[in-house]
Amino acid sequence: MSATENRAIRSVCIVGGGSAGWLTAGLIAARHGPDLAVTLVESVSRGTIGVGEGTWPTMRNTLRKIGIGETDFMRFCHASFKQGAKFARWRTGAADDFYYHPLVLPEGFPDLDLAPYWNAQAAAPGNGVPSFSDAVCFQEALCEQSLAPKLMTSPEYAGVANYAYHLDAVKLGELLARHCVDTLGVTHIDDEIVDVTLAENGDVAAVVGKRNGPIAADLYVDCTGFAARLLGEALGVPFIDRSDVLFIDRAMAVQLPVEEDSPIASHTISTAQKHGWIWDIGLPTRRGIGYVWSTRHAGADRVEEELAAYVGPGFAKLTPREIPIRSGHRELFWKNNVVAVGLAAGFLEPLEASALVLIELSADYIATSMPATCGAMDFVARRFNTMTRYRWDRIIEFLKLHYILSEREDTAFWRDNRDPATIPQDLQDQLALWRDNPPGEHDFASAHEMFPAASYQYVLYGMGFRTRPRAGQLAQRDAAEDAFTRTAAMKRKLTGMMPTNRALLGKLAQHRFPTL
């Protein structure tokens, strides 16, 4: 073994701030303490894009690991609770067309699968059966009334119903930066990177700051955004464009101030439009609203018209901001001593809020699998690449699933999305199987799945897909009936006892969630 291979890994340099840079710095520093010198270098004046204002429930554990309390986090980041997503007008485009993808699993899942029983009843026309998400899970009822997933007495990061957050991503970066520097001992350098120098073996030898000169480390994390200064530019790892599957390539975003006592939605609202869809994320202080669309199908003027109609009279006072999106990811995510996290690794439309969760998963893997020596890095990198590629592929398939079942005929955007040439073969094969077997854990065998089978059920049956139930799948009729009854009882109980988001966040301004 050469001297280089035996060299201990003692320092990590994260290039770029934002949610990606600071989440990575926080998770690494919290886990390794003084064993590892963590430096984050960013050009503070450069600013961040601030994507991903919706999280997954994983964010609760991530912040806990980093050592930030929920009360402090929610107050600082103007956060609110997210209990899932409501997809409106995706199936037929009609005004009353919607379904939910809640964060709580169907009742009894996975021991008991309610999907066949629901399919058996829903198959009869004019049956009066509630939608799948409403029949198998109580959470939609909470969302429809803007109710919170927890009580003032719920301990930090714990709730009555599973939840994630809506937040101000710029504030999240600030909070993490402060905590990383003040509490976790991360060194923060404000500098502009003007060059990246390479060693003979192809490793990055140093990033060169305009004022600080060369900054050397054993491992570099590329959080430089779309530019991918280290992994892409310096190491030449190509970008794989996935816009053949996912057409969205531009966003037009606004922030709409809200009244102090207005209801705060408990879910992300995604409303399908003619050439894409609109996200609507409610914070206590504002609603973040944006139209993501395909420039191959429509120009900005037509999109702005639809966005204005969605926002209403308040739109005239707002200045829409356009953000280019490149659907895709790097061919590799970790090469030599550089690993990319965040936009530098890739980006997809925010339909299932995958941006922040991918950052958390990547940063957590880097922190927990941090090799002790440089020699072990290649193996860790190979595993990271296989795992991360698998995750991107699964997310892309799951996002595509939202489009291919649509019955909308109004524009080329929706028709083109159903063209089999644009649908990954695995997804087509899987869909054929789901005609006879509901999505189950057998379909998702990896330890690195992004979405549980239940998520596929919510989207499939929400979009009008039906599985033909077979007798064998309907053998636990009594247990299923009990589960449907339990769901109805939970709905009655929780809608009676949970406070509104607005009321709970009002209390949170005065009091702290208890620590246990």
Add this chain to the structure above:
Amino acid sequence: MNLVQLTRSDHAGLRIDPAKAAASAAAIHLVPLVADEIRKVAGQFPVFLAKDGETGQFYPAALMGLEPQENLFWNGTALEADVLPLNLLRLPFFIGGEGDEAVICVDMASPAIDPAGPCPIVTEDGGESDYFRAVQAMLGRLAQGRNATRRFVDLALEHQVVREMKLDLAFHDGSTSLLTGLYGVDEVALGRARSAIADFGDLMILAAMCLSLDHVAGLVRRKNARLAAQAAWFTPSA
């Protein structure tokens, strides 16, 4: 309950029967405490921390029943206890408002308001009665104890000696109950934290809370006796 502010003009003639005031506690299973009475109360009742439903903040409380609205110390006419918390002894008087704004209120719907009661609040010569001075002293301890109690609760949480205690109980008649929402001082955790707790008084209160958990057995005994009495009443005599 009908709380009104106590004034000399309206209430000089008021007479109280303090024994009847305890009747308001017949349907209370948790009684809030101030820090400086915990050691004494913990000699009689298990003392836990519970959460205020409105604010989510912990407060110390004596447990008197094993389900909401149950007080196992109430025998129909009196509370069978040698020690009672200030919040029961002060009844039917209350503190309204906080700090400089605080005023004394009285519950005009309390059964303790009794023209034949033994305790006037104003004596014949126009001064405050000994009884009422004692009540004022108790209300004063409760009002002044707020901050000290908050500090004590924060100290207990900060030193991580508090654990959720689910009371999963079985009774002689085969019935069971599960009481949640109670947080007690854990002996092992207190042992770990003891050298970091600088004030001996704080340490003694925490130790008293920890040892008071043994009184849960006394509550179970009272519950069994109550269930047996009810069963006997339902069984027709031969």
